[in-house]
Amino acid sequence: MEGAEQWKVQVEQLKVHMEHWLEQGLELVHQIPPIQLYVGVAVLLFTTLLLLLTRLFNRRKSNIILLSGLSGSGKTVLFYQLRDGSSHQGTVTSMEPNEGTFVLHSEITKKDKLKPVHLVDVPGHSRLRAKLDEFLPQAAGVVFVVDALDFLPNCRAASEYLYDILTNASVVKKKIPVLILCNKADKVTAHTKEFINKQMEKEIDKLRVSRSAISDADISNDFTLGVPGKAFSFTQCHNKVTVAEASGLKGEVSEVEQFIRENV
Amino acid sequence: MLEQLLIFTRGGLILWTCKELGNALKGSPIDTLIRSCLLEERSGAASYNYDAPGAAYTLKWTFHNELGLVFVAVYQRILHLLYVDDLLAMVKQGFSEIYDPKRMVYDDFDETFRQLRMEAEARASELKRSKQVAMKPVNNARKQGQDQKTGFGENKKSNSGLADVGDAERTKSHQLENGYSNGNRVIESKLTAVVNGKENASSNVGAFDVNKLQKLRSKGGKKTDTVVNKGSKEESKKKVTKKNRVWDDKPVEAKLDFTDPVGENGENNIEVLAADQGQSMMDKEEVFSSDSEDEEDEEGSQGSKLEAKKKGWFSSMFQSISGKASLDKADLEPALKALKDRLMTKNVAEEIAEKLCESVAASLEGKKLASFTRISSTVQNAMEEALVRILTPRRSIDILRDVHTAQEQKKPYVVVFVGVNGVGKSTNLAKVAYWLLQHKVSVMMAACDTFRSGAVEQLRTHARRLQIPIFEKGYEKDPAIVAKEAIQEASRNGSEVVLVDTAGRMQDNEPLMRALSKLINLNSPDLVLFVGEALVGNDAVDQLSKFNQKLADLSTSPNPRLIDGILLTKFDTIDDKVGAALSMVYISGAPVMFVGCGQSYTDLKKLNVKSIVKTLIK
Numbered sequence: 078m079e080g081a082e083q084w085k086v087q088v089e090q091l092k093v094h095m096e097h098w099l100e101q102g103l104e105l106v107h108q109i110p111p112i113q114l115y116v117g118v119a120v121l122l123f124t125t126l127l128l129l130l131t132r133l134f135n136r137r138k139s140n141i142i143l144l145s146g147l148s149g150s151g152k153t154v155l156f157y158q159l160r161d162g163s164s165h166q167g168t169v170t171s172m173e174p175n176e177g178t179f180v181l182h183s184e185i186t187k188k189d190k191l192k193p194v195h196l197v198d199v200p201g202h203s204r205l206r207a208k209l210d211e212f213l214p215q216a217a218g219v220v221f222v223v224d225a226l227d228f229l230p231n232c233r234a235a236s237e238y239l240y241d242i243l244t245n246a247s248v249v250k251k252k253i254p255v256l257i258l259c260n261k262a263d264k265v266t267a268h269t270k271e272f273i274n275k276q277m278e279k280e281i282d283k284l285r286v287s288r289s290a291i292s293d294a295d296i297s298n299d300f301t302l303g304v305p306g307k308a309f310s311f312t313q314c315h316n317k318v319t320v321a322e323a324s325g326l327k328g329e330v331s332e333v334e335q336f337i338r339e340n341v
Numbered sequence: 342m343l344e345q346l347l348i349f350t351r352g353g354l355i356l357w358t359c360k361e362l363g364n365a366l367k368g369s370p371i372d373t374l375i376r377s378c379l380l381e382e383r384s385g386a387a388s389y390n391y392d393a394p395g396a397a398y399t400l401k402w403t404f405h406n407e408l409g410l411v412f413v414a415v416y417q418r419i420l421h422l423l424y425v426d427d428l429l430a431m432v433k434q435g436f437s438e439i440y441d442p443k444r445m446v447y448d449d450f451d452e453t454f455r456q457l458r459m460e461a462e463a464r465a466s467e468l469k470r471s472k473q474v475a476m477k478p479v480n481n482a483r484k485q486g487q488d489q490k491t492g493f494g495e496n497k498k499s500n501s502g503l504a505d506v507g508d509a510e511r512t513k514s515h516q517l518e519n520g521y522s523n524g525n526r527v528i529e530s531k532l533t534a535v536v537n538g539k540e541n542a543s544s545n546v547g548a549f550d551v552n553k554l555q556k557l558r559s560k561g562g563k564k565t566d567t568v569v570n571k572g573s574k575e576e577s578k579k580k581v582t583k584k585n586r587v588w589d590d591k592p593v594e595a596k597l598d599f600t601d602p603v604g605e606n607g608e609n610n611i612e613v614l615a616a617d618q619g620q621s622m623m624d625k626e627e628v629f630s631s632d633s634e635d636e637e638d639e640e641g642s643q644g645s646k647l648e649a650k651k652k653g654w655f656s657s658m659f660q661s662i663s664g665k666a667s668l669d670k671a672d673l674e675p676a677l678k679a680l681k682d683r684l685m686t687k688n689v690a691e692e693i694a695e696k697l698c699e700s701v702a703a704s705l706e707g708k709k710l711a712s713f714t715r716i717s718s719t720v721q722n723a724m725e726e727a728l729v730r731i732l733t734p735r736r737s738i739d740i741l742r743d744v745h746t747a748q749e750q751k752k753p754y755v756v757v758f759v760g761v762n763g764v765g766k767s768t769n770l771a772k773v774a775y776w777l778l779q780h781k782v783s784v785m786m787a788a789c790d791t792f793r794s795g796a797v798e799q800l801r802t803h804a805r806r807l808q809i810p811i812f813e814k815g816y817e818k819d820p821a822i823v824a825k826e827a828i829q830e831a832s833r834n835g836s837e838v839v840l841v842d843t844a845g846r847m848q849d850n851e852p853l854m855r856a857l858s859k860l861i862n863l864n865s866p867d868l869v870l871f872v873g874e875a876l877v878g879n880d881a882v883d884q885l886s887k888f889n890q891k892l893a894d895l896s897t898s899p900n901p902r903l904i905d906g907i908l909l910t911k912f913d914t915i916d917d918k919v920g921a922a923l924s925m926v927y928i929s930g931a932p933v934m935f936v937g938c939g940q941s942y943t944d945l946k947k948l949n950v951k952s953i954v955k956t957l958i959k
Contacts, residue, residue: 148376153353165445170375171353173409198352204380204730233746237737287741 139215140178140341141195145242146222147235148201151260154325155222156198158182159333164326171200174208181334194341206238214247218254218340220333225259225267225322228276236280243281243302243314254317256336263324270320274311282309343422344398345415346454347371348436348447352409357436357447359454368393370415374400379411381930382727385699390418403429405437406708407667412436424465431457621776622938622946667709668716673702676720687957689920690879693927701727725958731923732950734932738906740868744782744837747867753785753831755839755864757824758908759857760872761884762845765910765937767796769872770840771803773908773935775942777838778807785836787827788813789820789860792844792853800842807942810836820844821860828864841866848887858895861902870934871904873925874911881924889929904929909948910937919956922948 106114144152153168156175162182175198184191199209213219219242223235242248242255257277259270285302303309311318321332345366348357370391378389384402391398397418404411412433414425435453677698684694701723710719737743747754756773758766767790774784786804788811790796797813804811812827824841831839843860846853861869871888873881885904893901907925915921922933933948 149372157354161445163445166355166358168353168355169347169349170372170380171351172375172379172411173351175350175352175354200353202376202380203735204733207729207733233742234737237739237742283745284739284742287739287745 139195139217140192141197141212141216142337142341143209143212143216143219144196144198144222145209145219145238146201146258146260147224147231147238148203149227150201150222150224150235151325152198152201152222155220155258155260155323155330155333156196158325158328158330159196159337162328164328170202171198172202172205174199174212181337183331183334191338192341194337196337201238206241209242210245213242213245213253214251216247216253218256218336219248220256220258220336222258222260223273223277224261225270225273226261226264228259228268228273232276232280236277236284239277240281240284240302243316243318249315252316254319254336254340255314256333257311257318257320258333259320259322260325262322263327263329270322274320278308278310285309342420343414343416343425343428343458346428346432347413347415348432349411349413350409351411354445356410356440356445357450360451366398366415367396370396370398370400371413374402374413377930380730382697382700382731382927384703385696391415401425401429403433404703404706405433406704406706408437408440408442410436410440422465423469424461427464428458428461431461618775618941618943621772621779621943623776623935624779667707668705668719670702670706672716673705673720676717677702679717680720680724684920684923684957686918687920688878688915688918689957690882690924690928692879692882693924697724697727697927721958725954728923728954728957729950731927732933732948732953735930736905736932738932738934740934741777741780741782743867744777748837751832753828753836753839754868755824755828755841755866756868756870757841757843757861757864757866758870758872759843759888759904760845761847764845764872764874766790766845766872767799767803767842769908769910769935769937769945770800770842771807772937772942772945774803774807774809774840776945778809782838783836784809784838784840785827785831785834786811787824787839787841789823789827789841790844791816791818791820791823796842796844810834812839820856821863824860824864848884848891851891854888854891855895858892858901861892862896862898865902869902869905870908871906871925871929871931872908872910873921875909875915875919875921875936876911877921877924881921882928885925885929904931906931906934908935908937909933912936912946913938913944917956917959919953922953923957 144156146152148170153171153175154164156177157164157168159181160177160179176196178193178195180191180193197212199205199212221239221242224231228235239255239257247253248255257270257274259268259273261267262270281302303313307313311320319336321336323330323333343359346359347355349355368391370393373391374389378384378386379402383389384404387401389400389402391400398415399418400413400415402411402413410433412429414429416422416425432454435457436447436450439447439450439453680701681694681698684697685691689697701720704727705720705723710716744754758770760766770786774786777784784807786800786809788797788800790800791814794816797815801811801813812823812830814823814826820843827841828839841860841864843857844853846857848854869892871885873884877884885907889903892903896902907929909922909925912919922936925931926933936946936948938944938946
């Protein structure tokens with residue numbers, strides 16, 4: 078009982094103190110001209126509102142489209158094809174990502190205003206793959222470029238890369254759509270997209286077995302693909318995986334543009 | 342003549358090529374340069390040699406880091422164009438003036454380039470003339486020394502013409518390229534004289550002395566070896582039973598001696614319990630406490646803060662707020678020096694630390710310092726990025742996947758373990774076998790160490806504990822043949838993986854390296870795994886480069902097998918001195934596939950790139 082009473086006294090004292098402070102504070106406020114006060118409050122409110130709005134706006138819709146794929150599959154050409162409508166004087170192996178926010182070249186002439194796309198061309202060299210992880214969480218879509226001409230020797234490496242993308246945490250969680258783009262389809266000896274689709278599914282099916290054996294140790298692969306006990310197909314993925322053909326050098330990129338428009 | 346000159350962005354878009362030169366390059370030297378040189382943090386080097394069928398180019402390059410441009414000049418190797426460096430520098434300056442990120446076509450640069458080239462050529466020829474006059478006496482003096490030289494070098498020199506300008510440095514580097522250095526040649530010729538006197542041998546001056554010296558050395562080595570062996574044998578005779586030491590805070594272990602007692606019925610009847618020590622660490626996820634990492638970061642930044650303080654608090658503060666115009670070499674020097682020292686204290690080989698710093702400097706020079714950053718932190722970030730890039734494997738290290746592929750082709754997957762003596766080849770072979778067994782892969786061991794006594798027995802013990810078949814043919818057999826028979830046996834009995842143990846050998850031991858090369862060429866294994874200890878310092882470079890070189894030189898096939906992967910052993914003994922991993926990966930380009938980190942079968946891990954980089958940088 079005594080303890081409670083003491084506590085009560087303390088509270089009373091605190092109350093007195095508080096009232097005192099409040100009076101002092103009010104006095105101070107009264108000293109400041111009211112216009113200044115209003116302006117200050119207005120500025121404060123405005124900035125917080127602006128920050129909140131921008132944050133909200135950014136989160137709702139990202140417009141980043143990633144171009145990924147093995148080195149030499151034609152990502153950089155595709156990037157410039159989409160941006161400028163030409164591959165200029167050719168390309169060499171990229172050492173850094175190409176980035177740009179722009180309205181697609183083919184859509185510049187259109188009357189209706191379209192939202193610009195933020196396109197990122199991530200180098201395919203395996204030493205630079207780590208860069209992809211930086212962009213994936215914000216991506217609205219991933220274009221995985223495959224060299225249709227030189228497909229078979231690179232099938233395994235390409236599938237492994239695609240497997241890493243498809244099992245990436247943010248791709249699975251956010252269901253980022255993936256477009257497998259068979260580039261260089263204008264060449265006579267290029268493989269068809271159906272063939273490439275089937276081969277990659279087969280390869281990923283095998284990868285599933287060997288990777289799940291070591292996935293505990295591998296930090297990058299957090300998810301398993303497909304339905305266990307069934308042959309893997311891209312339709313089993315939670316995110317949308319489609320296959321398309323294109324030719325970067327010839328400028329036949331309509332299917333990519335369509336994909337980009339669907340997701341931005 | 343110059344073959345080609347290209348200007349492209351780091352993103353990979355070609356901005357300008359010299360149409361005038363217009364020669365079609367054979368192969369793809371530029372892509373190769375980027376992939377195997379610039380992206381491997383070797384851009385600090387002066388030039389890169391590209392070999393393709395029918396083409397031998399030398400490539401030189403320079404960066405414009407602020408604009409993100411790369412300038413590459415390609416010329417025939419036999420021509421030693423002196424003006425290339427000069428020309429590149431001029432082109433860089435000229436082009437950066439007209440460069441605009443939005444512009445893609447620079448046709449007007451053709452004219453500028455023509456002028457620059459003429460200027461550079463003129464300057465080079467002038468330089469040549471003036472130098473020739475000045476250096477004549479030196480040249481003469483050298484000529485005397487060169488009398489004994491093989492005709493080849495001289496031919497080459499007169500061929501190249503341009504190279505023979507008397508510029509001492511140039512000639513030296515030219516000779517170095519040919520595999521000799523001037524100093525060496527003098528010694529060489531002296532040696533010939535001595536040895537010729539002793540045993541009037543070999544008129545062939547070029548190819549002799551090193552081999553002989555090595556033979557002599559290896560003979561000496563063998564002698565000492567046998568002496569040591571005798572000593573140890575005697576020792577082992579008087580066997581003293583030792584009491585188990587009891588360490589302070591560990592529970593008393595019942596039995597340290599795991600060797601199976603040899604029964605009267607002989608070894609064969611001994612019952613062996615299959616070794617099962619739980620999951621191999623390869624399969625365990627590592628959990629890193631983020632706290633400790635943060636702490637490390639703080640420490641690191643404190644260190645750099647101290648550094649910054651030395652330079653004057655105010656100026657550095659001002660610099661960090663405003664952002665410096667552009668970094669030049671002098672700015673980077675102190676930070677790089679500190680970083681290099683830090684790398685070297687982490688046991689990174691000196692040569693490699695040096696090269697890395699050069700490459701980082703090349704990638705930063707001319708770059709704009711962002712506001713609110715210090716030079717030291719910028720350098721550190723660049724280095725961190727570079728390290729991650731180096732340590733990230735270039736090829737897939739998913740062995741199980743490879744095994745499945747081999748299985749489909751009805752072939753056993755063959756792994757050969759190579760390395761110097763005593764690094765733990767057999768022990769880690771057993772660990773790999775254990776790990777494979779856990780993944781339901783049938784394994785067979787092949788005891789191809791037919792050299793060191795006890796090696797076969799050691800492997801047999803492991804095989805018995807793991808209950809896997811072992812292929813052995815005793816000692817004094819040709820290991821290449823033993824391996825071949827083992828692989829045949831494996832395909833007969835359906836083993837999926839053959840792990841081939843080889844004898845340890847020093848990288849300089851020619852006969853043994855020849856034997857290894859034969860083994861690898863004869864059996865063409867799917868994986869050549871170099872086993873190296875994490876304790877090694879500067880020698881890591883020597884070991885790996887010599888192993889690779891010997892495998893390439895001694896091979897008979899046109900495209901020889903080199904080291905595909907690295908197994909790093911004794912990783913538990915080195916605390917934070919993890920530099921050997923970096924040295925090995927950098928020098929060989931092969932990824933670290935396994936890390937051995939203890940004495941039991943489960944102590945096999947994957948390399949965690951992030952933690953290694955953290956440790957190296959801190």
